Amino acid sequence: DVKVTQSSRYLVKRTGEKVFLECVQDMDHENMFWYRQDPGLGLRLIYFSYDVKMKEKGDIPEGYSVSREKKERFSLILESASTNQTSMYLCASTGNTDTQYFGPGTRLTVL
Amino acid sequence: DAKTTQPPSMDCAEGRAANLPCNHSTISGNEYVYWYRQIHSQGPQYIIHGLKNNETNEMASLIITEDRKSSTLILPHATLRDTAVYYCIVSSPHSGTYKYIFGTGTRLKVLA
Numbered sequence: 130d131v132k133v134t135q136s137s138r139y140l141v142k143r144t145g146e147k148v149f150l151e152c153v154q155d156m157d158h159e160n161m162f163w164y165r166q167d168p169g170l171g172l173r174l175i176y177f178s179y180d181v182k183m184k185e186k187g188d189i190p191e192g193y194s195v196s197r198e199k200k201e202r203f204s205l206i207l208e209s210a211s212t213n214q215t216s217m218y219l220c221a222s223t224g225n226t227d228t229q230y231f232g233p234g235t236r237l238t239v240l
Numbered sequence: 241d242a243k244t245t246q247p248p249s250m251d252c253a254e255g256r257a258a259n260l261p262c263n264h265s266t267i268s269g270n271e272y273v274y275w276y277r278q279i280h281s282q283g284p285q286y287i288i289h290g291l292k293n294n295e296t297n298e299m300a301s302l303i304i305t306e307d308r309k310s311s312t313l314i315l316p317h318a319t320l321r322d323t324a325v326y327y328c329i330v331s332s333p334h335s336g337t338y339k340y341i342f343g344t345g346t347r348l349k350v351l352a
Binding site for chain 1: 272274276281282283284285286289327331335336337338339340342343344345
């Protein structure tokens with residue numbers, strides 16, 4: 130079974146802090162994705178990566194950056210957290226098929 | 241990118257079939273239809289997907305109309321544990337991978 134893990138289930142940070150959200154997959158998948166989920170808006174794509182050191186902006190990249198130094202790990206970075214980045218963050222990965230496998234999510238609160 | 245439209249909520253009696261509809265009238269020929277579900281505070285879970293033929297697996301059946309403009313997810317014998325938000329997604333080729341466009345889903349409540 131594919132396993133996608135995220136570093137924290139719950140995280141509380143202060144405005145202006147730099148925040149790292151980490152995602153690890155154990156199936157040698159090429160593609161990895163970061164989404165945020167907000168009530169009434171569904172899941173929205175922030176960034177994705179189709180190979181090590183490769184990244185592409187999704188639909189809402191503003192205020193975020195990403196890093197993919199190793200194939201199994203994809204990090205989402207909030208350079209200076211703001212209250213409007215309070216959300217559920219979900220990571221996913223895909224291999225040869227386009228079926229995305231999701232992690233459990235990180236609920237981030239920015240105070 | 242093709243969008244999907246789903247009813248916001250549905251109820252189903254335990255043991256009965258749950259039929260969840262989805263409209264995707266702007267779908268293109270190379271775009272797949274995917275269904276996921278999300279139980280509260282967890283990540284979305286893959287259920288089933290298809291291109292143009294009907295599909296069945298151990299969890300559900302997927303019926304896609306001939307013109308591919310709509311589909312129905314069928315849970316044949318719903319249980320209380322099937323209470324969740326169900327997302328119908330169109331998967332579009334994008335930069336060497338596939339991009340999912342999520343709608344707001346259908347909140348299914350299975351009643352005892």
